[in-house]
Amino acid sequence: MTRGQATALPAAPVRDRHSQERAAEASPACQPQSRAHLAFVALGANLADPLAQVRAAGAALASTPASRLRRVSSLYRTAPVGIRGQGDFINAVAVLETALAPQQLLDALFAIERRFGRCREYHHAPRTLDLDLLLYDDLIVDSARLSLPHPRMHLRAFVLAPLLEIAPVVRIPGRGQAAAWLPAVSLQRIEKLRE
Secondary structure (H helix, E strand, C coil): CCCCCCCCCCCCCCHHHHHHHHHHHHHHCCCCCCCCEEEEEEEEEEECCCCHHHHHHHHHHCCCCCCCEEEECCEEECCCCCCCCCEEEEEEEEEEEEECCCCHHHHHHHHHHHCCCCCCCCCCCCCCCEEEEEEEEECCCCCCCEEEEECCCEEEHHHHHHHHHHHCCEECCEEEHHHHHHHHHHCCCECCCCC
């Protein structure tokens, strides 16, 4: 399956904005799910007290509707990637079982970010909390609002190290085993914190 093939349904012609919204709401990424799905979420912060923020965010994920928090990785201190003049991040990865559709889960993650004071001022802005939906089963989605798997997860040590800690044989749809990407991020500074 390649990007853009999130559904097996043929695309219907869309004529106006309301038709587009109805078509988007009918896609599998928006519909409530009848069974539990595995979703991996990256957690990160570099403002306020990042260590406390990420720990508290892990606890907040446990209250996600129609979901059960299965595990949170250790915490990692990491250098910002592709950004200069910002402090280190604290990062982790969590895995949830959820009955929420991917878009619904994304909305729940944004709500948690807002509770933690997240402002999206500009791309790569420092953040009190960043929650990224990395994987949702083996689903591939490429929409304006959601990309699954996360398009840069395989290029980030701060994602791969905690992800592989809690799911050593996880695959990234369209990219193969996550562990195979570790050499590509070997120069990124990352330190596992002692609890």
